[in-house]
Amino acid sequence: MIYSEKVMEHFANPRNIGELEDANGVGEVGNAKCGDIMKMYLKINNGIIEDVKFKTFGCGAAIATSSIATEMIKGKPLDEALKLTNKAVIEALDGLPPAKIHCSVLAEQAVKSAVADYYKRQGIDPTPFVGKIEEHCDTCCEV
Numbered sequence: 001m002i003y004s005e006k007v008m009e010h011f012a013n014p015r016n017i018g019e020l021e022d023a024n025g026v027g028e029v030g031n032a033k034c035g036d037i038m039k040m041y042l043k044i045n046n047g048i049i050e051d052v053k054f055k056t057f058g059c060g061a062a063i064a065t066s067s068i069a070t071e072m073i074k075g076k077p078l079d080e081a082l083k084l085t086n087k088a089v090i091e092a093l094d095g096l097p098p099a100k101i102h103c104s105v106l107a108e109q110a111v112k113s114a115v116a117d118y119y120k121r122q123g124i125d126p127t128p129f130v131g132k133i134e135e136h137c138d139t140c141c142e143v
Contacts, residue, residue: 003060004094010064015071018053024121027113029106029133036062036103040070040110044118047078054110061100065107068092073111078118082130084111109133 003011023041030037036058043051052074056066069089073081086104090096096104112130119126 001097001099003064003097006068006092006094007061007064007096010067010093011060014063014067016053016067016074017055019055020051020053023053023114025114025116025118027110027115027117029109029113030058035059036106038062038066038106038110040066040114042114042118044078049073049076049078049081059100059103061096061103062106064093065089065096065103066110069107069111078115078129081111082115084108 020041020043022043024044025042026039027042028037028039037056038058039055041053042049052070054066054070056063069084072084072088072092084107086101086108089104089107090101093104112133116126116130116133119129
């Protein structure tokens with residue numbers, strides 16, 4: 001597989017890696033069967049994502065997509081962060097091999113899952129804001 005320079009850069013030097021002790025939104029998505037699991041931590045204040053961190057267990061593309069996704073949502077209002085798509089993640093990384101597209105989907109789902117958790121902690125139903133979060137992706141284990 002050939003990866004772009006941006007993918008390699010975010011894999012070798014991931015941004016925003018780790019945990020946030022004071023996170024008020026935490027989301028975990030992935031599939032243990034294929035090995036890609038992403039956990040995203042958000043610190044949200046007045047509807048703005050002040051800080052974001054991630055922990056990803058998976059391949060280089062999974063780490064790179066997590067890293068770029070955190071950069072793309074940091075400092076953004078929740079409604080803007082929820083517009084993050086897997087296609088935007090792929091474009092920001094200058095592309096992904098077809099077999100690794102599912103990693104960008106997981107990054108999008110991790111953001112949505114963390115925001116949904118934030119809304120739940122506020123006693124708000126996240127569905128009108130976040131939509132339905134898929135629990136798994138059918139392409140995870142395809143090569």
